[in-house]
Amino acid sequence: MLRSLDIRDMLIIDRLELAFQPGLNVLTGETGAGKSILLDSLGFVLGWRGRAELVRQGADQGEVIAEFDLTESHAAWDVLREAGFTYDDTLILRRINSRDGRKTAWINDRRVSGEILRSVSETLVELHGQHDDRGLLNPRGHRVLLDDFGGLDSKLTKVRSAWRTLVAAKKELSEAQARVAELQAEEEFLRHAVAELDGLAPTAGEDAELDQQRRKMQAAEKIGVDISKAQQALGLNGAEGMLGDAMRWLSDSADQADGTLEGPLAALERAMAELSEAQGGVETCIDALAFNPFELEQVEERLFAIRGLARKHNILADELAPFADGLRERLNALNRGASDLADLNAALGIAQASYDKATSELTESRRKWAAKLDKAMASELAPLKMERAVFVTEITEAEAGPEGVDTVAFTVATNPGAPAGPIGKIASGGELSRFLLALKVCLTGAESGLTLIFDEIDRGVGGATADAVGRRLSQLAGQGQVLVVTHSPQVAALGDHHWRVEKRQTKDATLSTVVGLMDDERIDEIARMLSGDRITEEARAAAKALLPE
Numbered sequence: 001m002l003r004s005l006d007i008r009d010m011l012i013i014d015r016l017e018l019a020f021q022p023g024l025n026v027l028t029g030e031t032g033a034g035k036s037i038l039l040d041s042l043g044f045v046l047g048w049r050g051r052a053e054l055v056r057q058g059a060d061q062g063e064v065i066a067e068f069d070l071t072e073s074h075a076a077w078d079v080l081r082e083a084g085f086t087y088d089d090t091l092i093l094r095r096i097n098s099r100d101g102r103k104t105a106w107i108n109d110r111r112v113s114g115e116i117l118r119s120v121s122e123t124l125v126e127l128h129g130q131h132d133d134r135g136l137l138n139p140r141g142h143r144v145l146l147d148d149f150g151g152l153d154s155k156l157t158k159v160r161s162a163w164r165t166l167v168a169a170k171k172e173l174s175e176a177q178a179r180v181a182e183l184q185a186e187e188e189f190l191r192h193a194v195a196e197l198d199g200l201a202p203t204a205g206e207d208a209e210l211d212q213q214r215r216k217m218q219a220a221e222k223i224g225v226d227i228s229k230a231q232q233a234l235g236l237n238g239a240e241g242m243l244g245d246a247m248r249w250l251s252d253s254a255d256q257a258d259g260t261l262e263g264p265l266a267a268l269e270r271a272m273a274e275l276s277e278a279q280g281g282v283e284t285c286i287d288a289l290a291f292n293p294f295e296l297e298q299v300e301e302r303l304f305a306i307r308g309l310a311r312k313h314n315i316l317a318d319e320l321a322p323f324a325d326g327l328r329e330r331l332n333a334l335n336r337g338a339s340d341l342a343d344l345n346a347a348l349g350i351a352q353a354s355y356d357k358a359t360s361e362l363t364e365s366r367r368k369w370a371a372k373l374d375k376a377m378a379s380e381l382a383p384l385k386m387e388r389a390v391f392v393t394e395i396t397e398a399e400a401g402p403e404g405v406d407t408v409a410f411t412v413a414t415n416p417g418a419p420a421g422p423i424g425k426i427a428s429g430g431e432l433s434r435f436l437l438a439l440k441v442c443l444t445g446a447e448s449g450l451t452l453i454f455d456e457i458d459r460g461v462g463g464a465t466a467d468a469v470g471r472r473l474s475q476l477a478g479q480g481q482v483l484v485v486t487h488s489p490q491v492a493a494l495g496d497h498h499w500r501v502e503k504r505q506t507k508d509a510t511l512s513t514v515v516g517l518m519d520d521e522r523i524d525e526i527a528r529m530l531s532g533d534r535i536t537e538e539a540r541a542a543a544k545a546l547l548p549e
Contacts, residue, residue: 001481002125002451003090004067007041009059010097011051012503012512021497024477027485027514028492028525029501034512035485038501039127039455042066045095046121047105047114054097057509066093068124068451075123080107083116091124093117127453128436137423137436143366143408146393149443150369155362156403162355163402169351173344180341183334190331193313197324202306207317210303217296231282234275243272359404366395366406373442380438383468385461386431389414391423391439410439433457434469441472444479451481458488466490489529493546498522523547 007016012034029035040051045064055062068091070076077087088108095105095117105117147156183190232238247268254261310317333340370393377391390413398407413420414431423435437457444452458469470491476482477496486492498517503510517525523543524535531539 001069003069006065008063009056010041010054010062011037011056012510013037014511016514018514022481023496024474025483025497026492026495027499027501033501033503035501037512045093046125047117055099060099062097064095076120079119125451139409142410145443146366146408149373150365152365155365159358159362159404160402162358166351166355169348173348176340176344183330187334190327194327194331200305202320204318204321207306210299214299214303227286234279239275243268362404363406370395376442377438380441384434384438385465386434388416392420433459437469437472444476452476454484456485458486458491470494489526489546492526500525
């Protein structure tokens, strides 16, 4: 609820403080007194787009402060919590307009962007009038209004969930079809490459192992001859035979040498032992170097094949095995592609059926509640002297989406047999005001915590019709707070709180002010609205008669 409005240096207002109350708050005054300036100032602090030049002549800046009382469950706090605010039962909006056009806004002393300010204000205040293009006249919001009227949240949630599932199923199928098409384009390559890689079956590290074997075999060929020659030189026809002969000849002469050959014989024995060890090592080496020449050819062929395949695919030899696994998986995906697409098509069919069922139920509910809204509007229009007018909630087919498959539009025909059309184009100014009021009465239901502003919505009506307008405004005010700018004494008389907007002249300027009216003052104001500038006793009596007991 709007608790207070503090305006400083805005247009022709120098300083004005207003304390509003629950219920129906009426503002009256002569034409040109400044009633619209109050709404301009309120719209400014709420972040609505309006006049460009708002600062009072001679002032450096204009400022508006609006204070609201809110419960913790109020929708404004859903917006504010996302912006990092914590709950406070008082919400203070403050906005400054500098002479150079700069605008700065605060919420509870914290500076905020215009976007946050407007998002919050949409949950606080609704403005309705003959130029209402923010709410009821905006056809893009008619579906939301109908859904709220019918309490269709659960069915709408079901449709949104089904839509998300349907979109996901379509995306998954589309991506799978693209993958299959891509694989089909390279099917020949995949089959040939996989067959070639499977035929070779390279393993990790095999390239290095084969290269080592090849180098070893090539080295064996080069050193094998020399090692064989060394083996012969160490054998019986070489060193071993010569050492044996020497030891035999020295042994035969040792007895006659008086012991002088014992040292040489011992050295030769040691030499024979070392020679035997050398011969054993050479034989071991020869055995190790022994290979089948055909084996070297096989090793070289496989090594060249692995390296050639790696060059062909522009990868390292050790990457061939995982590369083959990847190609094999792509080929398997291609082979099972038809089956996968069939499964995804089946899932899409299920998702589509679920969405169709959910939207069908939602459309049926919307049509049912549209009929109820039309009936409720008919009962509201009659007391407003529009019993011949026809209000129809049209539901037509729309492109499928998360909100269903329906377009909702409020249409009217002002006379039987006349063509129906959009409410904002068919109705005249006075008719439009009454249509909007009736629609708001029907749509508001048990809504609370919202401040509704009606700007001269009773224009062009009087007598019993004006009284009917006032009673509906009072009905709306019973569920929250209503501010109405009015020229109708019947509407003013039904207000719970009454303010008169006045224009006063000073030596240097014309200023607007607002005065709260008590009982006698209120009677005089309503009498003025009835009779004009000259207030008669008859007008006062008529004013008293209008006021509820």
